[in-house]
Amino acid sequence: MEDSLDYIYKEQKELSVYGGIAALLGWDQMTYMPADGAAERAEQTALISRLSHEKFTSEKLWNHVQKLMNPNVLGTLQKKDKAVVVRLQKDIEKSRKVPSEFVERISKTTTLAYPAWQEAREKSDFSIFLPHLEKIVELEKEYCGFIDLPGPRYNSLLDDYEEGMTVDRLKGEFDFLKSSLIELLEKITSSEIYEKQHGFDKKVSVEKQREICNVVIEKMGLPRNRSRLDVSTHPFTTSMGYDDVRITTNFERENPLFSFFSTVHETGHALYELRMPRDEYKNTVISDSPSLGLHESQSRFWENMIARSKSFWNLFYPIFKNSSPEYFKDLDIETWYRYVNQVRPSLIRVEADELTYCLHVILRFELELELMNDKINVPELPGLWNEKMQEMLGVSPANDREGVLQDMHWSGGSFGYFPTYAIGTIYASQLFYQLTKDNPSIYDEIENGNFTNILSWLEEKIHKHGRLMAADEIIKKVCGEGLNSKVFIGYLKDKYYDLYDV
C-alpha cells in the first residue's frame, strides 16, 4: 500500500512536470515564437502530449490506483490521500475510455484545421474551413460514444469542462437567461440614454496602456516574482508551474479598455492558479480548478463585478486621467463610468459588453447542441449563426469573419467549452452577492484600492478547495445554492436600470 501511494504521487509529480512543459510550449507559440517555428512546435507539443497520455493511462498506474481503491485499503487512508486516490481513479478511468489511436487522430485533424480556420477567417470564406469542421464534428460524436454519459450526446462534451453539468440543467438556466437578457436589452436599447450614447474614437498609446495594466496588476496583488504579463492575439492565462503563472493581453484593439479589462480578467484567473492549496496538494490532481466555469468565475468576478463598478472607477479614474490627461480632457468621471458600462449589441463575443456577452455564448451553445443532436449540419452553420444573431442581438454580420468564423475553439475540437463562459459569469455574480453580504464595507475597500479582504475571501471560499469538490458544490457551500442565473439577472437589473434610467 505504501508502495502504491508512493508510486501514484511520483507519477502525478511527473505528470505535473509534463504539464508545465506543455504550458511553456503553448505560451511561447502564442507570444514569441517566430512564424516558421510552427511545424516543429506541433511535433514538440505532440510528443509531450503523447508521453503524458501514455503515463496517465498506463496499466501500472491504473493497477496501483485500483489497489488503493479497494475498500479495505481506501478506508485506512488519510483524508488527503483518499481524496487524491478517488479523484485520480475517476480521471484515469475517463482517459482510458478514449483509445490512443483516437487521440492521435483528433490531434492530427485539429492540427490541420487550425491553419485552415485562420485562412478561412482571414478571407472570410467558410468553405475553406467547412471540410475540416465536418471531420471534427464527426470526431466529437465519436468521442461522445467513448465517454457515453447518460442523456443527450452533448452531456459527454460538457462534462469535460464542467464536470457533472448536463444539458437538461444548463438548458433550463440558459433559456431563462436568454429571455431575460433579451427583455432587458430591449428596455435598454429603447431608452433615451441609449439613444444618446456614443463612443470615443481617441486612442491611447501602447505604452500608456501597458503602464495602467501594470498598475492594476500590482493593486490586485499578483506576485511579480511568480508571474508575467506578455502580449498575444487573444489574451490567456497559463501555468508553467505553481510558481510561474503567466497572463497575456493585447494592446492593438480599437477600444483602449480592451487591454485593461482583459488584464484584469486574466489576473483573476492567475490569482486562482497561484493560490491553489500548495503544501498539501501541489503536484496532485487536486491542485487544480474543478471546472472551467469556476475558473471563469474568478476572472469574471474581477473583470465585471469589481472593475466595472463605480467604486473601482472612483479609484482608477484619477489614475487613468493622470496617465493620459489628453484623453480625459472634457471627460468627467460620470461620463467615463457610463462609457465603461455601455451596452451595445455587437458582433464579436470577446468585445461584447457585460450584458450582451452571455447571449453570444448561448448562441454557440444552441448551435453545438443541435449539431450533436443531429438536428443541423455543418454547412448550415453560417446561415443559422446570422439568423440567431439577428434574433438575439438584433445585429447581422456582414460576413463570416465577423460571424461564424470569429472563434478558434471549434478548430481545436473544443465543443462544450463555450457554456463555461456563461456559467462562470453567473457564478461570479453569485459570489459577488455573497461577498457584499459577508462584508458590506467592500465598496469602500475597492475605492481605497484595498483588495486584501477580497483576495482572502476568494481564497477561503474558492481557491483553497482546489479540486476537492465539484464546482457546483463549492458554490453551494459558499452561496447556499448552486448555479442560479436569476442572481445574475438581478445583478444586471440593479446596475443597468440605474445606468439607463429604465
Added chain:
Amino acid sequence: MEDSLDYIYKEQKELSVYGGIAALLGWDQMTYMPADGAAERAEQTALISRLSHEKFTSEKLWNHVQKLMNPNVLGTLQKKDKAVVVRLQKDIEKSRKVPSEFVERISKTTTLAYPAWQEAREKSDFSIFLPHLEKIVELEKEYCGFIDLPGPRYNSLLDDYEEGMTVDRLKGEFDFLKSSLIELLEKITSSEIYEKQHGFDKKVSVEKQREICNVVIEKMGLPRNRSRLDVSTHPFTTSMGYDDVRITTNFERENPLFSFFSTVHETGHALYELRMPRDEYKNTVISDSPSLGLHESQSRFWENMIARSKSFWNLFYPIFKNSSPEYFKDLDIETWYRYVNQVRPSLIRVEADELTYCLHVILRFELELELMNDKINVPELPGLWNEKMQEMLGVSPANDREGVLQDMHWSGGSFGYFPTYAIGTIYASQLFYQLTKDNPSIYDEIENGNFTNILSWLEEKIHKHGRLMAADEIIKKVCGEGLNSKVFIGYLKDKYYDLYDV
C-alpha cells in the same frame, strides 16, 4: 536492415524534438521566466534530459546501430545513411561510457553549484563556491576516467567540445599564441597612440541600441520568420528547431557597443544553425556543428573580421550617427574606428578587446589543465588567477568577483570549454584570410552592405558540411591547413601595427 534504418531515423527525429524542447526551457529561463519559477524549471529540464539520455543510450537503439555497423551491411548503405550510422555509433558509444547514475550525480551537483556561484560572485566570496567547485573538479576527473582517451586526462574533456583536439596540439598553439600576444601587447601599450587613447562615457539609450541591432541583423541576412532577438544577462544563441533559432543580447553594459557586437556575434552563430544541411540531414546527428570551436569561428568571423573592419564602419558609421547624432557630435569616423578597435588590457573576458581576448582564454586553459593534472588544487585558484592576470595582461583584479568568479562555466561543470573560444577566433582569422584570397572585392561588398557573397561562401565552405567531417578537416579543406595561430597573429599585426603606428 530497412527496419534498423527506419528505427534509427525515427529515434534521431524524436531526439531532435527533445532537443528543441530542452532549448526552449533554457531560453525561457534566461529571458522571461519569473524568478520563482527556477525550482520547477530545474525539474522540467532534468526530466527532458533524462528521457533524452535514456533514449540515446538505450539497448534497442544501440543494437540497431550495431546491426548497421556490420561491414557487410555498412558497405551496402547509401553515402548519406552510412555517414549517419558511423556518426551515431561514435556518439552513442561515448554516451554509453558514462553511467546514468553519474549523469544524475553531476546534474544534482551543478544544480546546487550554480546558485552558490551566483551568491559567491555577488558577494565576491570564493569560499561560498569553493566546496561546490571541489566536488565538480572531482566529478570531472571521474568523468575523464569513463571516457579515458589516451594522453593527459584533460584530453577527455577537450574532446567533448572540440572532437579530436589534444592537449599536446593545443599547448603548442597556445604557447605560441600567448608569447606572441604578450609581445604584441607590449608594443602597443608602450606606443604613443596608446598613451593618448581614451574612452567615451556617453550613453546610448536602450531603444537606439535596439534599433541599430535590428539594422545589423537585417543586413547580415538573418531571416526574421525563423529567428528572434531577446535580452538576457549573458548573450547566447539557441535552436528550438531548424526553423526557430534565437539570439539574445544585453543593453545594460557600460559600453554601448557591447550590445552591437554581441548581436553581430550571436547572429554569426545563428546563421550557421539556420544554414545547416536541411533536406538531407535535418533531424539527424549530422545536422550540427562538428565542434564548438568551428561554431565560434562563425560568430568571431562576423564580430571581429567583418564588424571591426574599416569597410564595415564606412557602412555603419553613418547609420550610427544618424540614429544618435548627439553621441557622434565631434566624433569623426577615424576617431570612431580607432575607438571600436581600442586595445586595453582589462579584467573581464566578455568585455575584452579583439587582441587581449585570447589571453583570458589561455589563462583559463592553463588553470584547468593543471587542475586536471593534479598539479594545483581548487583553493589555490583565486591566487593563481590573479598572478596570471598580472603576468599576461598586467592588471590585477581588486576582488574575486572580477577575477576567478566571473564566468559561470565551471559551476556547470564545463571544463574544457574555454579553449574553443580561442580556437574559434583562430579559425575565423584563417577563414577570413582565405575569403579575401578567394574574393578580393570583399571589402567593397562590406562597405556597400552587400553580405550575400560572404554568406554563400561560408555556407559552401562550412555550413553545408554539418557534422560530416571534423572541424579541423573542414578548415584544412578550405584553408589548406588545420588550426594555425600564426595566421591569427599575422592578421592582428597587420591591423594593429597600423592602428597603433608600431
